[in-house]
Amino acid sequence: MIRMFLVVALSLFIALGASWIIGLPGDVTIEAFGYQMRPGLGLTVFGLILLMLLTIFIWAILRRIFGIPALFSRAAANRKHNRGVEALSNAIIALQTGDPARAKQLAREARVKLGNNSAAQLLEAQASVKLGNWSDARDQYREMIANPDTAVAALSGLYEQAKQQDRPDAALKFAQKAISLAPKLDWANDAVFHDFAKNEQFEAALEHLTNMPSGRADRAKIKRLDGILRTAIAKQNEETDPDRAIQLANEALKRIPEFVPAALIAARILINRGEVRKASGLLRRVWRADPHPHVALLYANAQPGASAVERLKRTKSLVAETTNNLPAQVVLATMAIAAHEWDLARAALQPFIDQNPTQSICALMAQIEQGQTGDQGKARAWLGRAITATPDMTWIADGISSNEWEATSPLTGKLDAFEWKAPQRAMAKTPPAKTSPTKPIAKQSVEQPASSADKVASEQQVAKGGE
Structure with a gap:
């Protein structure tokens, strides 16, 4: 209804305007070819308007007629472009479905139809x-590097290719080049950071981590990695530059509260300075959050020159803050054995003897039987159980165990790979009739169920590192 009203109103307005123009007073004299015309002014203006409209209409018709060849050309170009887009789409689908040969053929067809399209x-x-086809891919990527719009994508492809070809140096160069072009690239920053960490260039890794752009979701991860790197640098400087080492260890504890490796480094330096009370306070605070056996052992041996009885007294005061904790009771039993408090050592281990005892418990029980009763048979029985007992918790990364925490995995170089956990025993399998000779294991720290006595001795040695 409203539209009809608008059409009627517009028609009336045009008619009113035309009648007003025709009715304009005055006339116009036109002389041409010996003829003279004197039409009215309004009629002349109205005729000129009609003439302009007719000219525009005729020009539009002529333009369409003369533009037919270009129209056909544009239609052909559009069809070619559409076929190119379709080929590109099908190439993506073929690559994702695992048909790279068809994907390459379709991508080449798309390049022809789309005019060397970058995608x-x-x-x-x-x-x-x-x-x-490494050479073909490399040629394509290098050609794309010349184009600023595709240079980063080409470097990403060259980086992945270098990784697949096991060329880490080349991959690192491509990542560094990509960072110079686009500093916020996650994959390039991660590659450079991982290389620093793998080569134990922790100072450079920390500087790179500080300059890396990070989003709100990555702040917790970045904060932990920062603490890990500061702990690693502190460990490197513990003997050569203890002042800087303790500063870095304290900074690490601010980023990762109660982080045991950082706390141990700081406490050892404090003990060496004679600040036993301050070291003990730090170890107690960490112990309440994470009752780690290395913390208890260092706390027991914090006082230089202390007797076995005094070390036992310190251990009892610390262990009293925890209840039914296996690592705490193992450390307590270890110190009680050193002080020849056999009943106390046995009482500490008694709740865990019937609950699948670990290797260290079996070894300690063997020492108790030998030291308290002199029963060699029972001692040997406990040592025999230690061989098949549950392994004790230790620092493990990628299946490799270590008595001390390390910042990176010795196998992969991954940062923050070590975890405090029990190693898993592998089920023995019957070897086939013919086997090819295997390469010797390069790392000597691969987890093997060590004897329980050696395990306890190593723990005591770790604790005495602070003296």
Whole structure:
């Protein structure tokens, strides 16, 4: 209804305007070719308006007629472009479905139809990588590096290719080049950071981590990595520069509260300075949050020159803050054995004897039987149980165990890989009839169920490192 009203109103307005123009007073004299015309002014203006409208209409018709070849050309170009887009789409689908040969063919077709489209070129290079045509892929990526719009994508592809070819140095160079072009690239920053950490260049890794852009979701991760790196640098400087080491260890504890490795470094330095009370306070605070046996052992041996009885007294005061805690009772039993308090050592271990005892418990029980009763048979029985007993918790990263915490995995170089946990025993399998000779294990720290006595001795040695 409203539309009809508007149409009627517009028609009336046009008619009113035309009648007003025609009715304008005055006339116009036109002389041409010996003829003279004197039409009215309004009629002349109205005729000129009609003439302009007719000219525009005729020009539009002529333009359409003369533009037919260009119209056909544009239609052909659009069809070619649509086929190119369809080929590019099908190439992406083929690559994702595991058909790199068809993906490469379609990507090449898309490049022809789309005029060397960057996405099609990148897709063709990725398909070449999937097919193992390293040289073709490398040529494609290097051609793309010359274009600022595709340089970062090409460096990403070259980085992945170098990783697949096990060329870490080349991969690192591509990542560094990518950072110079786009400093906020996550994959490039992670690659450079991992290389610093793997090579134990912790100072450079910490500086790079500080300059890395991070979002709100990554703040907790960045904060922990910062603490790990400061602890690693503190460990490197503990003997050569203890002042800087304790400063870094305290900074690490601010970022990772009650982090046992950082606390142990700081406490050892304090003990060496003679600040036993301050070290004991730090160890007690960490013990309440994480009752780690290394903390208890260092606390027991914090006072230089202390007798076995005094070390036992310190251990009892610390263990009293925890209840039914296996690591605490093992340390208490260890100190009680050293002080020849056999009943106390046995009482500390008694709740855990019937609950799948660990290797250290079996070894300690063997010492108790030998020292208190002199029963060699029972002592040997406990040592025999230690061989198949549950392994004690230790620092483990990628299946490799260590008595001390390390910042990186010795196998992969990954930062913050070590965890305090019990190693898992592997089930023995019957070897086949013919086996190829295997390479010797390069790392001597691969977890093997060590004897329980050696385990206890190593724990005591770790604790005495602070004296």
